[in-house]
Amino acid sequence: MTRDRELRYVGRPIPKMDAAQKVAGRAQYIQDLKKPGMLHGAIKYSDQVHARILSIDASRARKLPGVKAVLTGDDIPLIPIGFMKDNLALKKGKVRQYRDEVAAVAAINSEIAREAVDLIQVEYEPLPAVFDPEEALLPGAPLIHETDAKGGPNKSNRLKLPWNLVCGDVDAGRAASTHVVEDRFSTTWVAHCCLGASGCLAEFDLSGNLTMHSITQIPYLAQNDFGAFLAGLGLEGKNVRILSTTIGGGFGSKLDTHVYEFIAILLAHKTNKPVRMIFSREEEFLAQAPRQPTRIRIAQGCDQYGRLTFRDVDMILDNGAYTSWGATTPSVMMVPISSLYRVPNVRYKATCVYTNNLYSQAMRGYGNPQATFAIESITDQLAEAAGIDPLEFRLLNVNQPGEITPQRFRVTTCGLRECIEGVADKLGWAEHRKNPKKARGFGLGSLIHVGGGARVYKSDGHGMIMRVDDFGKVTVITGGVEIGQGLETIIAQVTAECVGVLPEDITVVKGDTSICPWDVGTHASRAAFVSGNAALAAGAKLKRKILELAGPMMRVDPKDLDLRDRMVFSTYDPEEAMPLDKVLRKAHFTAQGTVLTAEHFYDPPNEMLDKEFKGNLSCSYAYGATGVEVEVDEETGQVEILKYIAAHDVGRALNPLLLKGQVYGAALMGTGMALTEQLVLKDGKVQNDNFLDYKILTALDALPVEPILVEPVDEAGPYGAKGVGEPGCVPVAPAIANAIYDAVGVRIRDLPITPEKILAGLKKKRGGTL
Amino acid sequence: MGYLEKIVKHVLEFTVNGEPVTVLVQPHEMLLAVLRDHLGLTGAKEGCGLGECGACTVLVDGVSVNSCLFPALEAEGALVTTIEGLMVDDGRLSPLQQAFVDHGAVQCGFCTPGMVMSAEALLAETPHPTEKQVRAGLAGNLCRCTGYNQIIEAVLAAGESSDSNPKPGNEPGKERP
Incomplete structure (x- = not known):
């Protein structure tokens, strides 16, 4: 097998291509893109949170010199958009959140466009609003949507999207428990904060075909969404081409098609000019959708030996005013809820609720960080109730290779034990337990995540085409999206390895739906896994064709030929060799010659969850553990992270340099979610729409991350690799929360863990009133 | 009065990456807009427009500034260096840029030009910085991808490997116009 051979490029710390x-400042982002005759788009947002639109007066905006188009909901056909088709590009009838788009302008420059937006007058009639998802569920709460997408009446703000998982018998498990702990946790709105803000450039050709210059993580699903939108505009069957620019950060913020993109399409269609729409940072905070907030009720029990008996989770997700794919994050939250540690009886119910808050979406981890915060916090609480050390408690319940979990995940390799033990060892867990230092605490958090794709759509496929030129240079045409993680480099490494050329011989072509074959999107930590497997399969086909061509030229049976380092050679006599470029030129410069291409559509052998939400969602599972040592200042409530150990079961590190980049970045993003990040909403209105008030961590806060890579080479992965993009941010918040509890005895249940919450907890602990 | 009738423009002359330039700018325009929109130097990025993220960092007379907040007319006569001006003469990356590549300090890359320019200013001032100095020197540049670890490594490595970082904008032989 290839993986047993000495690897030349896979596993090497090759810098990103x-x-x-x-x-050098040469990469072209959406903000850098200009087209001749291009217009600039701007959006008029609602300044009411829930109100009827009585009238919109755009007459002054239309008269402003330089304005080429002003559109309101009345000017366009009714075309529902979004995951549940509950949204409109420009709102009609009423607004449901502060960011609602009520009008849009295209003008010759962005200053004029913004000035025109300010001249648009909207008259509203305010409606009662609801901001608390639990209040929104009460009878008599204001209805955010009176009807559903099909026009049927809505009786409540509860989304018609129930999530119910039942494995085993939770009530019996609870009855049989020696120790039971119950608690409530909450997580809040976290903004993706991509440094490159959102934007797009829409242009039509004279036949009505759309080209969308885009930063999406899902080009082919976007193609579908935009195509449906064009049909609504009377342009049924026209082509949609998505051209990706360099993307200034993803983190799940681009898994949906967004309202601004549809508005750009409308303006480009109306003006017949290219229209670019670029968000300001303020807009990025106000009109991008943040991570979905959760309220979690969780109970967990164990027997007298500390073995888990049941886990029962009830969750409310604040959907906000409209529905994104983020409403499906419970499908991934089920992964840790059912399958982190061996727990025989599991129940999970999630309810997504409409409110007048900002609508929310998925973010790195796809719900897993929210769920794992509750699970790993209560696991420490249960260990304490059972009188067992939290490290020992985890090891008692650790997942095993080969097990089938209650949700019917078929675990292949599992390095969770090695991860936990590695973290504990590096932290100095045993010594700390013997001699704890004042105000210092240790905390652990484990993780399970999809590591071999995730069948959240009917396909989890990835298309790839390879071709090789006269000189032995291989072009790999992929449907995958580079969002900075290093996908191109991984594809080049795998292709060079399996075809037998050098990484610098590889050109990766991506980002054009007219050229590149279909892919479901860059999400679920799947890109390296699926594209790596596609490259292995396509590369094998390409190599076979090359060797079949070389056989007659070299008078050697192709079965006895191999290709390595650009040289075709006989496996019996490596001296008998021919340079690859010579072979290829002969293929082309021969009467009735041939060109060498290969393609592969890799769809991993994983399963869509069935009606009971069971099935093998991923074909391998990524595990990991994070351990931290913190020091808590009992005067100020400040938390300092002194040690940060991140162990990851990655199957195999395809590129340790890039892999560590994912681990470091996820660690700090997870720490931000744990300690500082919260989009503050007051009655639906964002209060902190800038980087001074919304605190992402800086170079001063960079963590002393020590990565541990556990590599139990997994048969399913390319050279054994599993996904690693998201896992690093999954267990951070509970590890820190557990360490704070260990340090000062204060359990924080609501993220972020601010100094104020710690001080309030300390005061309460000392018997003071709050 | 519409927007188009209000425009008043001034002549601005300065030197960018060693080349003298003359542009017509409005009084309210910032240096970043002049670089990106008038001169086509799109290496500097607008990450926030409020001086909070550092993606627009360039050097003005060797000093790093947030060009999104720097009034263009104040650059009159100045020597401005942008990321495009860092490459060494034969078109290769500078040692600092190469260190960013080699240490995995680049992911999505949007913050990278500003980050490199801040590091350039730091190394010009402090050729062999400590880790603490590097962190402080980069504190005004936000990055969402990397966690900063490999960026800090890259700057430390560049600081160790180079004895003389000529101050951009203050190269000998290049005089203010």
């Missing part, structure tokens, strides 16, 4: 362009 696009890094030089980026570090």
Whole structure:
């Protein structure tokens, strides 16, 4: 098998292929893109949170010199958009959140466009609003949507999207428990904060075909969404081409098609000019959708030996005013809820609720960080109730290779034990337990995540085409999206390895739906896994064709030939060799010659969850553990992270340099979610729409991350690899919360863990009133 | 009065990456807009427009500034260096840029030009910085991808490997116009 052979490029810390362009300032982002005759789009947002639109007066805006189009909901056909088709590009009838788009302008420059937006007058009649998802569920709460997408009446704000998982018998498990702990946790709105804000450029050709210059993570699903939108505009059957620019950060913020994109399409269609729409940072905070907030009720029990008996989770997700794909994050939250540690009886119910808050979406981890915060916090609480050390408690319940979990995940490899033990060892867990230092605490958090794709759509496929030129240079045409994680480099490494050329011989072509074959999107930590497997399969086909061509030329049976380092050679006599470029030129410069291409559509052998939400969602599972040592200042409530150990079961590290980049970045993003990040909403209105008030961590806060890579080579993955993009941010918040509890005895249940909450907890602990 | 009738423009002359330039700018325009929109130097990025993220960092007379907040007319006569001006003469990356590549300090890359320019200013001032100095020197540049670890490594490595970082904008032989 290939993986047993000595690997030349896979496993090496090869720098990112696009890094030089980026570090030279030459990469072209959406903000850098200009087209002749291009207009600039701007959006008029609602200044009411829930109100009827009585009238919109755009007459002054239309008269402003330089304005080429002003559109309101009345000017366009009714075309529902969004995951549940509950949204409109420009709102009609009423607004349901502050960011609601009520009008849009295209003008010759962005200043004029913004000035025109300010001239648009909207008259509203305010309606009662609801901001608390639990209040929104009460009878008599104001209805956010009176009807559903099909026009049927809505009786409540509860989304018609129930999530119910039942494995085993939770009530019996509870009855049989020696120790039971119950608690409530909450997580809040977290903004993706991509440094490159949102934007797009829409242009039509004279036949009505759309080209969308885009930063989406899902080009082919976007193609479908935009195509449906065009049909609504009377342009049924027209082509939609998505051209990706360099993307200034993803983190799940681009898994949906967004309202601004549809507005750009409308303006481009109306003006017959290219229209670029670029968000300001303020807009990025106000009109992008943040991570979905959760309220979690969780109970967990164990027997007298500390073995888990049941886990029962009830969750409310604040959907906000409209529905994104984020409403499906419970499908991934089920992964840790059912399958982190061996727990025989599991129940999970999630309810997504409409409110007048900002609508929310998925973010790195796809709900897993929210769910794992509750699970790993209560696991420490249960260990304490059972009188067992939290490390020992975890090891008692650790997942095993080969097990089938209650949700019917078929675990292949599992390095969770090695991860936990590695973290504990590096932290100095045993010594700390013997001699704890004042105000210092240790905390652990484990994780399970999809590591071999995730069948959240009917397909989890990835298309790839390879071709090789006269000189032995291989072009790999992929449907995958590079969002900075290093997908291109991984594809080049795998292709060079399996075809037998050098990484610098590989050109990766991506980002054009007219050229590149279909892919479901860059999500679920799947890109390296699926594209790596596609490259292995396509590369094998390409190599076979090359060897079949070389056989007659070299008078050697192709079965006895191999290709390595650009040289075709006989496996019996490596001296008998022919350079690859010579072979290929003969293929082309021969009467009735041939060109060498290969393609592969890799769809992993995983399963869509069935009606009971069971099935093998991923074909391998990524595990990991994070351990931290913190010091809590009992005077100020400040938390300092002194040690940060991140162990990851990655199957195999395809590129340790890039892999560590994912681990470091996820660690700090997870720490931000744990300690500082919260989009503050007051009656639906964002209070902190800038980087001074919304605190992402800086170089001063960079963590002393020590990564541990556990590599139980997994048969399913390319050279054994599993996904690693999201896992690092999954167990951070509970590890920190557990360490704070260990340090000062204060359990924080609501993220972020601010100094104020710690001080309030300390005061309460000392018997003071709050 | 519409927007188009209000425009008043001034002549601005300065030197960018060693080349003298003359542009017509409005009084309220910021240096970033002049670089990106008038001169086509799109390496500097607008991440926030409020001086909070550092993606627009360039050097003005060797000093790093947030060009999104720097009034263009104040650059009159100045020597401005942008990321496009860092490459060494034969078109290769500078040692600092190469260190970013080699240490995995680049992911999505949007913050990278500003980050490199801040590091350039730091190394010009402090050729062999400590880790603490690097962190402080980069504190005004936000990055959402990397967690900063590999960026800090890259800057430390560049600081160790180079004895003389000529101050951009203050190269000998290049005089203010």
